[in-house]
Amino acid sequence: HEKLNVVGIPIDNLKREKFLNLVYQELEQKQKNIFIVTANPEIIMNAKKSSSYREALLQADFIIPDGTGIIKASNILGHPLQEKITGYDLVHTFLSYASENRKSVYFYGAKEGIAVEAITKAKELYPNLQVAGTKNGYAGLGKEVAEEIASAKPDFVFVGLGAPLQEKWIASYRHLFPHSVLMGVGGSFDVLSG
Numbered sequence: 001h002e003k004l005n006v007v008g009i010p011i012d013n014l015k016r017e018k019f020l021n022l023v024y025q026e027l028e029q030k031q032k033n034i035f036i037v038t039a040n041p042e043i044i045m046n047a048k049k050s051s052s053y054r055e056a057l058l059q060a061d062f063i064i065p066d067g068t069g070i071i072k073a074s075n076i077l078g079h080p081l082q083e084k085i086t087g088y089d090l091v092h093t094f095l096s097y098a099s100e101n102r103k104s105v106y107f108y109g110a111k112e113g114i115a116v117e118a119i120t121k122a123k124e125l126y127p128n129l130q131v132a133g134t135k136n137g138y139a140g141l142g143k144e145v146a147e148e149i150a151s152a153k154p155d156f157v158f159v160g161l162g163a164p165l166q167e168k169w170i171a172s173y174r175h176l177f178p179h180s181v182l183m184g185v186g187g188s189f190d191v192l193s194g
């Protein structure tokens, strides 16, 4: 499918349904993991400043336009993106899919206690949700934590460490998650828990 280059970052130009079908297909086939970035203007500007962050982003399988800023930029560039897919909406869409398809989820990030509260809310909304685990985002960001999360074999790994930490973390440790969908979710656990 087509990609639009926004300051050096290739944004996928996909309709929401098409994107979701591609992700679910990969998830069911269990051939590889899937790294999704929801790119907002903050992420794009970070990538422009930092080459290590840009390299992490370029490892993503999908870079989805999050927010009207990116859509406006694409219009100005004369190459309109088809649809905005916000990160927080996507979290709910994946939680709903997980609940209906017996897929497990892991919430990693935010302050002590927040991910647990967010999971409680998620289970109220999506009763059949299988929880692989939770971990706060201030207990070290290294290999040990990554291995602990991987040992729970989650189908969806939501990483709420904020940009640029979350994308760098996923790029570094995705190899420990051979069949998972991994996605940076910013402050989504704070929103969901509150």
Ligand code: UDP
Pocket: 109, 110, 111, 136, 137, 138, 160, 161, 162, 163, 165, 185, 186, 187, 188, 189, 190
């Ligand atoms: N965070 C974390 N560990 C850190 C730094 C941040 O878990 O070392 C969490 C923070 O508690 C918050 C999220 O990352 O839940 C970042 O939220 P923010 O609103 O800044 O992210 P955005 O949605 O703007 O990307």
